[in-house]
Amino acid sequence: MRKVLGSVVTWASGLSFAVLAGVAIVDLILSRVFFLGFPQVPRVLEHALLALAFFAAVKASVDGSHLALSAGGTSSLFVGAVRSGLGALVNTTLFCASLSLVFVGFEPGALLLGLPLPIFVAPMAIGFLLIACVDVARAAGSARLSALAGLVVGLFLGTPALVNVLEALGLDPGFLYAVADAVATLISAIQLPLILVLAVAAFFGLPLYVVLSGIAAILFLGNGSAIELIPSEAYNLLKNTSMPAIPLFTIAGFILSDSGAGKRLVAVFRELFGWLPGGEAFAAVLVCTFFTTFTGANGVTILALGGILAFILKGTGAYTEDYAQGILTASSSIGLLFPPSIAIILYAVNATFMMQGSESFTIGDMFLGSVLPGALMVLAMGGAGVVKGLRTKGTTRRFNPKAAGKALLDAAPELVIPVFIALMYFTGFAGLTEIGAVTVAYLLVVEGLLKREVGFSSFKATMTKALPVAGGALIIIAAARGLSFYIMSAGIPELFAAWLSSAISSRWAFLLLLNVGLLLVGCFMDVFSAVLVVSPLIIPLGAAYGIHPVHLGAIFLTNLSIGFLTPPIGMNLFLASYAFGRPVLSIYRSVLPFFLLQLVVLVLVTWVPWFSLALLP
Secondary structure, eight states, X not given: OHHHHHHHHHHHHHHHHHHHHHHHHHHHHHHXXXXXXXXXXXXXXXXXXXXXXXXXXXXXXXXXXXXXXXXXXXXXXXXXXXXXXXXXXXXXXXXXXXXXXXXHSSOTTOEETTEEHHHHHHHHHHHXXXXXXXXXXXXXXXXXXHHHHHXXXXXXXXXXXXXXXXXXXXXXXXXXXXXXXXXXXXXXHSHHHHHHHHHHHHTTTOOHHHHHHHHHHHHHHHTTOOTTHHHHHXXXXXXXXXXXXXXXXXXXXXXXXXTTXXXXXXXHHHHHHTTSTTHHHHHHHHHHHHHHHHHSOHHHHHHHHHHHHHHHHHHTSSSXXXXXXXXXXXXXXXXXGSTTOHHHHHHHHHHHHHTTTSSOXXXXXXXXXXXXXXXXXXXXXXXXXXXXXXXXXXXXXXXXXXXXXXXXXXXXXXXXXXXXHHHXXXXXXXXXXXXXXXXXXXXXXXXXXXXXXXXHHHHHHXXXXXHHHHHHHXXXXXXXXXXXXXXXXXXXXXXHHHHXXXXXXXXXXXXXXXXXXHHHHHHHSOHHHHHHHHHHHHHHHHHHTTOOHHHHHHHHHHHHHHHTTOTTTOHHHXXXXXXHTOOHHHXXXXXXXXXXXXXXXXXXXXXXXXXXXXXXX
């Protein structure tokens, strides 16, 4: 049954992706070549993204690949039962809230393409319902009983939303009014213990989106607010015109990693830099950065390229296995600091939302502000490799202009991608969504028709791997937005900013505290939920201490990229352990020197605003 469901939602999310990319490309051509505009296009893109997000999230549930603080691989039946029960409970509650949004969240007569608008929002409710069913189907024994109990409790907690659905249908909810009142009374009484249970469960493999949305649901219910605000805010966030770029660039990165592009890029950088002592290490850092920039998922870089790059570095004789694996692990998240990184897009979207009516701030500003911090990271990691190469005097390649020219020619189609992305965006020719769609189409032409490395079957396999990653990211973003909305509507950022600014008067002391706090956040949270949950607290503080929003964003993103390497549970450490087949503690030792070096870069980015602001107009 799960296999059938996985196949169905893969095709559904794949179709949503095709509509998203196809409509964006057609609209770009019609608007730029024929000067025709269709006002319905943005709304079509919004709802294609929504369908993609939730159908792909179901696929991630079927595969068991949702992001979590731990793999959850424990022999404890009790922990497994709790995890299954909480997952089913929260997803069922969100189903009720989403169903209510479908029925009562839109003006009567609202249409899209001549059809009632709620039809296009229904994938959100369908998605949560299917995920709850998957929670039950994946469980076994006592865990299944726990999951079934979670469904029942989830329906109980969703009663206020179900009352709204019945009223919208013209039915009398009857006794459910009393049940809805009981829900609010009960949750307000046990709010804190429930939040603590979810927080602890996060360390035992409960998916992060369940933790974040579950906490948001408890807060809304306990304070008598409409639980429909969670899916409503998710819907509003996914309507942002830049959000479709996230799955588009993610899938573009997967196409790159599954084709021969990695080998071609390795070849060109080896030919250009391999004749220098340590040149191949510098080349490896550049390749890691390039791939992570597009996928937004540093794990893809380690898993797809870690083995071949480590083999090349060891083959020079200048690097031990420990050193090679350490520098590759440390370099795998640098790409998050270069446009069109998903992390930059998401931070800028959230910051512009929070700063409405105040200082001018655009995604383009954040793109420019992160370039030099990213370049510092590349130079630090690559420079470390060069120094090591000079000290150990491993074998170097002779520079061969003919071979270098051939490698450049072979890799030219991939190397020009950042150039045409920058040209299209900064000239205003296209927005991020259109650029993402064009990038996917371009790669299909290059890797499929020109290089003949991507056919229908291989592209299908790529999509099967990429869609759960995109869905897992988007559902975390959607879940985190609900919690972020509660935090902002409760006035917590302003209270926190007032308290901290009264307790700490020094700007430099604040920056030090900020760095320590964000390193811990990056260690325990993925970049998506960190941006949406933590940045609402940080952005008002930055304003209170007179820190430019772009500088603050560069500090924030640099910290999070380093946080992936921060023991005890930096995500990259575990991915590297899996990719290289070594114990995590061994990976810790390999990465430590590079972690310390990246902290030096962080100090420069934090205390020298010029690195973030120099390129701004």
